[in-house]
Amino acid sequence: MDVDIGNALASEVSPGVSRATLDRLDEDVATAHERIERGRANAEHGYAALNLPETADPDVIQAAVDPLDDAEHLLLVGIGGSALGAATLTDALDGDLSIHVLDNVDPAHTDDLLASIPLSDAVVNVVSRSGTTAETLSNFLVVRAAMEDAGVDWTERTLVTTGDEGPLRDLAGTHDLPSLRVPDGVPGRFSVLSTVGLAAAALDGHDVEAILAGARQAADGLTGSLFECPAYAYGATAYALDARGATVNAMMPYAESLETYAEWFAQLWAESLGKDGLGQTPVRTLGATDQHSQLQLYRAGPRNTMVTLVRPTERTDLGIPATDIEGLSYLGDSSLGDLLDAEFEATEASLAAAGRPNVRVELDRVDERGLGELLYGMEAACVLAGELYGIDTFHQPAVEWGKRAARGLLGGGEFEEARAVDEKTTLRIE
Amino acid sequence: MDVDIGNALASEVSPGVSRATLDRLDEDVATAHERIERGRANAEHGYAALNLPETADPDVIQAAVDPLDDAEHLLLVGIGGSALGAATLTDALDGDLSIHVLDNVDPAHTDDLLASIPLSDAVVNVVSRSGTTAETLSNFLVVRAAMEDAGVDWTERTLVTTGDEGPLRDLAGTHDLPSLRVPDGVPGRFSVLSTVGLAAAALDGHDVEAILAGARQAADGLTGSLFECPAYAYGATAYALDARGATVNAMMPYAESLETYAEWFAQLWAESLGKDGLGQTPVRTLGATDQHSQLQLYRAGPRNTMVTLVRPTERTDLGIPATDIEGLSYLGDSSLGDLLDAEFEATEASLAAAGRPNVRVELDRVDERGLGELLYGMEAACVLAGELYGIDTFHQPAVEWGKRAARGLLGGGEFEEARAVDEKTTLRIE
Numbered sequence: 001m002d003v004d005i006g007n008a009l010a011s012e013v014s015p016g017v018s019r020a021t022l023d024r025l026d027e028d029v030a031t032a033h034e035r036i037e038r039g040r041a042n043a044e045h046g047y048a049a050l051n052l053p054e055t056a057d058p059d060v061i062q063a064a065v066d067p068l069d070d071a072e073h074l075l076l077v078g079i080g081g082s083a084l085g086a087a088t089l090t091d092a093l094d095g096d097l098s099i100h101v102l103d104n105v106d107p108a109h110t111d112d113l114l115a116s117i118p119l120s121d122a123v124v125n126v127v128s129r130s131g132t133t134a135e136t137l138s139n140f141l142v143v144r145a146a147m148e149d150a151g152v153d154w155t156e157r158t159l160v161t162t163g164d165e166g167p168l169r170d171l172a173g174t175h176d177l178p179s180l181r182v183p184d185g186v187p188g189r190f191s192v193l194s195t196v197g198l199a200a201a202a203l204d205g206h207d208v209e210a211i212l213a214g215a216r217q218a219a220d221g222l223t224g225s226l227f228e229c230p231a232y233a234y235g236a237t238a239y240a241l242d243a244r245g246a247t248v249n250a251m252m253p254y255a256e257s258l259e260t261y262a263e264w265f266a267q268l269w270a271e272s273l274g275k276d277g278l279g280q281t282p283v284r285t286l287g288a289t290d291q292h293s294q295l296q297l298y299r300a301g302p303r304n305t306m307v308t309l310v311r312p313t314e315r316t317d318l319g320i321p322a323t324d325i326e327g328l329s330y331l332g333d334s335s336l337g338d339l340l341d342a343e344f345e346a347t348e349a350s351l352a353a354a355g356r357p358n359v360r361v362e363l364d365r366v367d368e369r370g371l372g373e374l375l376y377g378m379e380a381a382c383v384l385a386g387e388l389y390g391i392d393t394f395h396q397p398a399v400e401w402g403k404r405a406a407r408g409l410l411g412g413g414e415f416e417e418a419r420a421v422d423e424k425t426t427l428r429i430e
Numbered sequence: 431m432d433v434d435i436g437n438a439l440a441s442e443v444s445p446g447v448s449r450a451t452l453d454r455l456d457e458d459v460a461t462a463h464e465r466i467e468r469g470r471a472n473a474e475h476g477y478a479a480l481n482l483p484e485t486a487d488p489d490v491i492q493a494a495v496d497p498l499d500d501a502e503h504l505l506l507v508g509i510g511g512s513a514l515g516a517a518t519l520t521d522a523l524d525g526d527l528s529i530h531v532l533d534n535v536d537p538a539h540t541d542d543l544l545a546s547i548p549l550s551d552a553v554v555n556v557v558s559r560s561g562t563t564a565e566t567l568s569n570f571l572v573v574r575a576a577m578e579d580a581g582v583d584w585t586e587r588t589l590v591t592t593g594d595e596g597p598l599r600d601l602a603g604t605h606d607l608p609s610l611r612v613p614d615g616v617p618g619r620f621s622v623l624s625t626v627g628l629a630a631a632a633l634d635g636h637d638v639e640a641i642l643a644g645a646r647q648a649a650d651g652l653t654g655s656l657f658e659c660p661a662y663a664y665g666a667t668a669y670a671l672d673a674r675g676a677t678v679n680a681m682m683p684y685a686e687s688l689e690t691y692a693e694w695f696a697q698l699w700a701e702s703l704g705k706d707g708l709g710q711t712p713v714r715t716l717g718a719t720d721q722h723s724q725l726q727l728y729r730a731g732p733r734n735t736m737v738t739l740v741r742p743t744e745r746t747d748l749g750i751p752a753t754d755i756e757g758l759s760y761l762g763d764s765s766l767g768d769l770l771d772a773e774f775e776a777t778e779a780s781l782a783a784a785g786r787p788n789v790r791v792e793l794d795r796v797d798e799r800g801l802g803e804l805l806y807g808m809e810a811a812c813v814l815a816g817e818l819y820g821i822d823t824f825h826q827p828a829v830e831w832g833k834r835a836a837r838g839l840l841g842g843g844e845f846e847e848a849r850a851v852d853e854k855t856t857l858r859i860e
Contacts (some may be wrong), residue, residue, distance in 0.1 A: 005854035080722025094542070104613060104719045105773070107748035107766040109686035112524070138750045138761050138769055145751040167755045188722075217537060226859070233859040247734060248678065248711050256539035267723035274727025281678050281727065281735065283713050288565060290536045291832060292510025292618075293697035294473045297704025298712065298827035304677060305711065318537035318570045321575040330842035331568050336537040338840060339568055343535070346835035349851040398730035401723060405776035408767060410762035423777040424447060425436035427654070429663040 001108060001218060001377040002228040005237045007348065013357040014303060015244035017237065021350065025236050025388075030224040032387035033232070036380075044246045046394025048185030050222075050380060051370075052193040053215040055183065058208040061195055065395040068159060071123035073144060074203050077112075078196075079103045079125035079135045080271075081188020082161075084126075084264045085197030088375070089211070092366055095204030102139045110139060116147045125159045125199055129182045131166030134406065136348030146333075147387040149387045159203075161195055172380040187394050189268050190377050208369045214372025222380055234359065236304065239388045243358050245308040247292045249280045250298060253310040254287035254344045257366050261310075262286065265378055272382050272393045279389075287311075288343040295347065299354045307351055307358040311344050371413075431648060431807040433660040434790040437778065443787040444733060445674035447667065452656065455666050455818075460654040462817035463662070465809075467652075476824025478615030480652075480810060482623040483802075484644040485613065488638040491625055494608045496634045498589060501553035502527060504633050505543075505573060508557035508626075509533045509565045510701075511618020512591075514694045515627030516557075519641070519806070521690040525634030532569045540569060544576045555629055556590045559612045561596025564836065589633075591625055617824050619698050622805050629734045637798045644802025647858045652810055664789065665811030668736065671787050671819045672710040676736040680728060683740040684717035684774045687796050691740075692716065696806055702812050702823045709819075717741075718773040725777065729784045737781055737788040740804075741774050744795045753793055 010016035017025075039047025048055075074097045076086055083103040090099045100113055102263035103426055128136045147154040160179040162168035172179040181193035191197055192213050198208050223229045226236045238249055249269065251262040262284035273279040285294050287309065298305050315337055331339070352359045363370040386393030401417055410420025440446035444822055447455075447619025478485075504518055504527045512535035514809040520529045530543055554573055558566045570622035584829055590609040592598035602609040623645050627637050632770055653659045656666045679699065681692045692714035705707040715724050717739065728735050745767055752762035761769070781788045793800040816823030838848025 002858060004856055004858045006857040009855060012855050047823050064526055076433060079719060081492045084723070088625075103767045104686050104716065105766045106684075106686035107770070108746050110766060111746070111748050115592060118469045132757055134761060134769060135722075135773075136757050136768060137755075141753055141758075141761065142766065150452070162853055167757055171755065198687070204835070212590045222590070227857065230859045234460060247732060254536075256534050256536035270724045270727035272733070274724075274731030275728070277732055279727050279731035281711070281713065281731070283711065286534065289509060292565075293693075294700045294704075295832065296826045296828045297700035299713070299831075300706070301700070301704030301706055301709035302677060313558075315542070316538050318572060322570045323571055325567075325601065327562055327597055328567050328571075328838070330840055331564060331571065334796040334840050336535045336540060336568060339535045339564060339836070340537070342836040342839040343527075343565075345851045349835055349847070349854060350832035352468060353827070353847075353850055357818065362497065364725050373584065378699060394505045396726045398726045400782070402725065402773070402776040402780035406772040407760070409772040409776060410760055410764050417779070417783075420783055421775045423443050424775075424779060424782065426440060426442070427436040427439065429658065430432045 001230050001373050002362045003233045005233055007352045007358045008237050008241060008306070011353055013247050013355045015241055016357055017240045017244065021240060023241055026226050028388060029226045029384065030230055030234055032384055033222065033224040035387055036383055038131055043185055045185045046190065046245045048183070049187065049190035050219065050383065052186065053212050053219050053376065054211055056194055056198065061180065061202050061208055064159060064180050067178055068123040068157065068203065071121060071203070072295050073117050073122040074099045074200060075102060075117070075122050075124045076100065076200055077102045077124060077136055077139050077143060079133060080267060081191050082127040082136065083195060085192025086200035086266055088192060088260045088264040089197055089201040089206065089371060090204045092257045092371055093206050093368065096207050099200070099204065105138055110142055114143065119147050119150045119152045123157050123159065123201065125161060125197055125201060126168065127161040128168055129163045129188065131162045131168030133335060139320065159199060161199055180315060189271050190379055192264065193372070201307065202212045210368035211372040214369035215376035218373045218376040218380065231377040231380035232384050232390065234361065235384035237279060237359055239385045241306045245304055246357055247303040250305055250307045251287050252285040252290065252307055254288045254340055255312055255366055256258055258310065259286050268378060268382050271396050272386055273389060273391065275398065276391050278391060287347065288340060291343060291347055299351060299356055303356070305356065307356070308361060309344060309348050309358055310361045312364065312366050312370065313362050416420055431660050432792045433663045435663055437782045437788045438652060438671060438736070440783055443785045445671055445676050447670045447674065447785055451670060455670055456656050456820060458845045459662055459666055459814065460657045461670070462814055463652065463654040464815055466813055467858060472613055474614045474622065474842045476617055477619035479617065479719035480649065481617065483642050483649050483806065486624055486628065486642055488642065491610065491628050491632050491638055494589060494610050495629060495760050497608055498553040498587065498633065498766060501633070501761040503528045503547050503552040504630060505532060505552050505554045506530065506630055507554060507566055507573060509563060509698060511621050512557040512566065514627060514697055515622025516620060516630035517638065518629055518690045518694040519631040519801060520634045522687045522801055523636050523798065524638060529630070529634065535565045535568055540572055544573065548575050549554065549580045550580045551634060553587050553589065555591060555633065555680050557591040557626055558598055559593045559618065561592045561767070566702065571612055589629060591629055592594035595808065597654050612659045621807055624804070644799035648803045648810065649655045650804040661807040661810035662814050664791065665814035666818065667789055668710060668811070671736045676787055677710055678713055678734055678735040680713045680715045680724065680737045682720065682737055684770055685742055685796055688740065689716050698808060698812050700710065701826050702816055705828065706821050708821060715833050717777065718770060721773060721777055729786060731780060733852050734788070735786065737786070739774060739778055739788055739807030740791045742794065742796050742800065743792050
């Protein structure tokens with residue numbers, strides 16, 4: 001992963017960071033790096049995620065998925081970090097299976113999905129560290145019943161990924177299900193390089209060791225200077241731009257297969273950094289598509305956005321057939337890849353010409369190794385940014401209120417928060 | 431469509447709008463409404479889009495798609511407003527066809543897609559007002575060649591939607607293709623209720639007249655007061671919250687089938703209002719999924735976000751099977767719909783309890799009529815907001831620079847912008 005912050009410099013754009021700012025910031029990066037290394041050495045909560053390239057065991061994952069390798073469909077039942085990492089990997093890579101992610105509790109969607117899949121050819125991976133996540137467990141109960149209704153032995157087709165204790169761990173024990181352990185100290189949004197993200201990748205036929213090797217390469221590149229470490233360069237620049245007014249970070253990969261990566265990044269960034277009144281709002285976009293949707297705003301709206309342009313430097317290509325249609329002959333000399341790259345560079349220059357900050361992130365290829373490096377790099381960037389903000393990157397206390405309210409509304413106990421729902425202020429226009 | 435702005439009041443949240451503010455704003459709404467009505471009466475550029483419920487002709491659309499009604503797949507080739515409206519309708523409604531949207535120029539994606547579809551069972555709808563959009567025409571040339579390679583007569587399977595002139599209009603004439611006309615005065619992002627969005631809906635078997643009837647209902651509800659018109663209540667509240675610091679608008683439908691609607695809204699809002707340094711940044715999210723991704727930020731990050739919570743008040747449901755798994759028995763008494771509604775209300779209350787502004791939008795059902803009403807309502811809200819900002823809602827001048835640069839890079843002529851690309855400032859960390 002290479003990072004180019006030339007279009008984030010104050011000499012080019014506004015808001016921007018000056019070279020003097022970067023030099024000062026680099027001292028903070030050195031201090032933050034020491035804290036991060038200490039956290040990793042002690043396997044502290046959260047920091048432990050940055051050790052996954054060393055601690056995750058591909059053989060354990062492979063052994064757990066081997067009994068299920070005759071499937072043609074994978075039903076991934078999880079939500080948030082228990083789904084997005086796996087979806088990111090399997091959407092980015094051409095795999096063996098049809099992957100269906102049940103990460104919502106929409107009845108029509110779940111019903112339609114279950115009706116469309118031959119359940120006897122499906123494997124279910126149910127993922128929840130606590131084993132109690134309401135959305136995940138509800139969907140799992142529905143899926144299990146659908147398998148029973150279809151005469152499919154769900155105990156032969158279910159892989160459980162969960163913690164050491166809880167309802168799902170008990171279930172795995174009772175029915176002798178293949179199971180994987182969610183490692184300690186790894187928050188969901190940092191779990192893509194653990195059993196949580198990698199089991200789906202292994203089931204889909206991808207090279208888990210290569211994903212981890214890419215991540216190791218990024219881990220080996222963590223040094224105490226943003227000028228030497230692409231991940232830290234990204235995290236520090238995003239932090240500095242946010243402090244100067246770029247409160248929005250539009251993540252814009254120029255590869256259709258990385259669309260889910262942008263969604264993964266949005267969780268990583270929002271849930272890690274959005275606290276204490278701080279944090280940069282991530283927006284997931286897609287190049288070149290969203291040039292025809294969001295670019296007007298990014299170029300001419302408020303000066304509150306940095307755009308992160310991501311692309312692979314190598315990709316398979318497809319020629320555009322020659323044509324005698326008037327005015328279009330120039331297209332016939334090129335390829336879809338040429339066009340996409342031209343749009344990438346044109347958008348980058350277009351933002352710079354309007355004085356709008358943007359950062360270029362390049363990976364070699366969208367393959368196992370490239371993804372491992374990119375995902376680890378963005379995790380490290382996020383942890384660094386958290387250190388610079390001075391916040392706790394690894395918790396998410398603000399989501400608990402709503403969980404208690406929802407549980408109370410469903411009759412799962414007495415919760416004060418549920419009563420607040422009934423007291424909603426209304427000003428309704430019909 | 432009903433709108434509840436109770437949780438946008440300054441008595442409840444910050445930033446918020448006071449009742450006195452709303453009363454003052456209502457005078458501006460009355461003035462803006464007069465301008466909008468004048469624009470509609472004169473069919474002025476852009477305002478003409480608000481007349482589509484009256485001017486769009488379902489019979490013309492049906493006649494154009496009838497010759498193609500044996501298809502099982504629809505390849506929609508367009509980008510931006512030429513794709514998002516059609517995708518919004520067909521993703522929201524259960525239809526007859528498998529729909530594939532080619533709205534990007536990613537070579538791997540286009541190649542994989544064409545390899546996966548039996549082209550003899552496919553119909554292509556190529557959509558570009560000018561007939562020269564580089565991405566759309568490139569994809570169309572690739573699709574046409576793939577059909578020829580597969581021995582499929584593309585002239586029998588292509589519906590053209592374009593303006594009165596240009597390469598696509600010429601092509602339709604030369605090959606006697608079924609074609610539809612993009613109406614005058616309707617920008618792409620406001621074209622869902624025209625031939626641009628409705629042809630795909632008709633091909634997919636939906637009731638176009640019911641979509642327009644829902645839109646007419648919303649059009650009939652446009653009055654000079656935000657207290658009487660849900661669309662204007664939404665637009666005025668978003669404008670007032672933006673002015674008070676809610677520079678981000680997170681559009682969060684609680685229905686999986688409305689995920690593309692949020693993307694459609696993001697284009698509508700960004701490209702219409704993002705100009706002159708103004709505009710509110712739309713973020714597309716999804717309930718309940720993104721409670722496990724974005725909610726931490728919205729509840730505890732900077733006070734710069736309003737959340738728009740959208741749901742249907744009626745939906746098909748799916749019971750959660752009873753279970754004796756410890757701690758989960760409360761789920762077995764309910765349904766996925768109950769859970770989703772509880773999460774909706776819990777999230778809304780959770781934001782309000784943290785003093786964060788949010789607005790509730792409800793439609794009766796996600797069906798043709800409900801969608802027509804919702805989409806028209808949001809268009810009217812956007813036009814009203816544009817009047818309040820005092821900007822030109824209907825143009826998008828900032829995207830032209832990049833288009834010229836990309837064309838120059840591909841050898842499509844001499845453009846100064848292409849030279850700027852070569853002069854990029856670089857600060858690269860490897």
